[in-house]
Amino acid sequence: MKKRNSTSLKKVYGFIAVAFMMITLTVAMCMSVSAQPMVRTQDVVHTTKAKWDNGLAKTPPMGWNSWNHYGCNINADIIKETADAMVSTGMKDAGYQYIVIDDCWMDSVRTSSGRLQNNPKRFPDGIKAVADYVHSKGLKFGIYSSAGTKTCQGLPASLDHENVDAKTFASWGVDYLKLDNCYNQGRPLIERYTAMHNALKAAGRPIVFSICEWGVDSPWEWAPKLGNLWRTTGDINDSWGSMTYILDQEVGLYKYAGPGHWNDPDMLEVGNGGMTNTEYQAHFSLWCMLAAPLMAGNDLRNMSPATKDILMNKDVIAVDQDPKGVQGHKISDDGDQEVWVKPLSDGSSAVVLLNRGDQSAFMTTTAEQVGLPKSSSYKVKNLWSHGSRYNPKTFTTEDLIRGRVASHGVVMYRVWPNK
Numbered sequence: 001m002k003k004r005n006s007t008s009l010k011k012v013y014g015f016i017a018v019a020f021m022m023i024t025l026t027v028a029m030c031m032s033v034s035a036q037p038m039v040r041t042q043d044v045v046h047t048t049k050a051k052w053d054n055g056l057a058k059t060p061p062m063g064w065n066s067w068n069h070y071g072c073n074i075n076a077d078i079i080k081e082t083a084d085a086m087v088s089t090g091m092k093d094a095g096y097q098y099i100v101i102d103d104c105w106m107d108s109v110r111t112s113s114g115r116l117q118n119n120p121k122r123f124p125d126g127i128k129a130v131a132d133y134v135h136s137k138g139l140k141f142g143i144y145s146s147a148g149t150k151t152c153q154g155l156p157a158s159l160d161h162e163n164v165d166a167k168t169f170a171s172w173g174v175d176y177l178k179l180d181n182c183y184n185q186g187r188p189l190i191e192r193y194t195a196m197h198n199a200l201k202a203a204g205r206p207i208v209f210s211i212c213e214w215g216v217d218s219p220w221e222w223a224p225k226l227g228n229l230w231r232t233t234g235d236i237n238d239s240w241g242s243m244t245y246i247l248d249q250e251v252g253l254y255k256y257a258g259p260g261h262w263n264d265p266d267m268l269e270v271g272n273g274g275m276t277n278t279e280y281q282a283h284f285s286l287w288c289m290l291a292a293p294l295m296a297g298n299d300l301r302n303m304s305p306a307t308k309d310i311l312m313n314k315d316v317i318a319v320d321q322d323p324k325g326v327q328g329h330k331i332s333d334d335g336d337q338e339v340w341v342k343p344l345s346d347g348s349s350a351v352v353l354l355n356r357g358d359q360s361a362f363m364t365t366t367a368e369q370v371g372l373p374k375s376s377s378y379k380v381k382n383l384w385s386h387g388s389r390y391n392p393k394t395f396t397t398e399d400l401i402r403g404r405v406a407s408h409g410v411v412m413y414r415v416w417p418n419k
Helices: 006-031 076-088 127-136 162-172 189-202 219-225 240-249 277-289 305-311 314-320
Strands: 062-065 098-100 140-146 176-180 208-211 229-231 262-264 294-296 329-333 337-343 349-355 361-366 378-382 394-397 400-405 409-417
Touching: 062 140, 076 098, 076 127, 098 176, 127 140, 127 162, 140 162, 162 189, 176 189, 189 208, 189 219, 219 229, 240 277, 277 305, 277 314, 277 337, 277 349, 277 409, 314 409, 337 361, 349 361, 349 400, 378 400, 400 409
Parallel strands: 062 098, 062 294, 098 140, 140 176, 176 208, 208 229, 229 262
Antiparallel strands: 329 337, 337 349, 349 409, 361 400, 378 394, 378 409
16 A cells, blocks of 8 residues: 655645634534524424334333343342332333343353343342233333343343344243343344344234444434334433433434334433432433433332432323324524424423523523414413412413523423414
């Protein structure tokens, strides 16, 4: 290979650097114009690409996953007690239904017949016994593997074992499979996830398929043909920075979501202690605006009243679970202040005023900007306020939708045009 002339390369790199600075300045100038719609609600169009329809997840799945709180420190008692808590706390009545065991449930070796098997210390009676217990509570049961030779914790996984593993999961009564992307041997993503898709179709049991390839290869473009949901990013952690970083990656993905097929910004961190309750309220509100799967990741057995109030706010959950299945989108971004909108099936829209700044802020948008039809007035319901003399839960406006938003907080409304 010929060596390039270094002086010529410096000139080329210099030209590229100047061009990059000019583009950066142009973008910065555009972003400085406040309250300009980024996407008009009336312009939202969903992709018409072919999708797999297994009849499942017509609204975003709701449930609980063991990883965020417990990691590998799981056992049968924790899973059963969590199922008990999902019922006793009212979470089941609020819509949560899946109990999903993440990594570390399996033994370090397969059986002599090549099947995955339970870790005998963590799950001495086997996985089917746990699944049966979960089902006895009127809940559904989920499990984890990886589209690689090992799970992310180095245990046996499903690459080249898709058929036997899918049949094993079906025989145990699995209702939901999360398939990770660790130890994948560099083999093509779509090939690996297609293999499990085909195996699940042949397994003889309806199983929600959660594709967890971390957004590596734009899964929103191909995963709707294979699964019910797909991770759009790497893992969340329990911090404001992580949550808002993931939120930023969801911009523009609304057109790929819909009944049976959902963008997955990862599990919830609400109640794990790394954020304030104001931040958790924002986290939950935004995931609901994104029509995201709502997979709680905290200790359901020991929840504070504030955590319960957030996870079981039925008005906010109704936004996530709206049967229209439209993912919310950002319509304006003024640096620290953003407006998000989600059209709903009854003709109303959910509106979130998000304040990412360090000080509280008074924020305003309008019915026209959020895409609502022209009306003489609009009914506005605050989905987090319990209502007071000076801050009513429900009020009427002729156009303005506004409120004072706490630092790292949201105000969330549902707005209907009055007839």
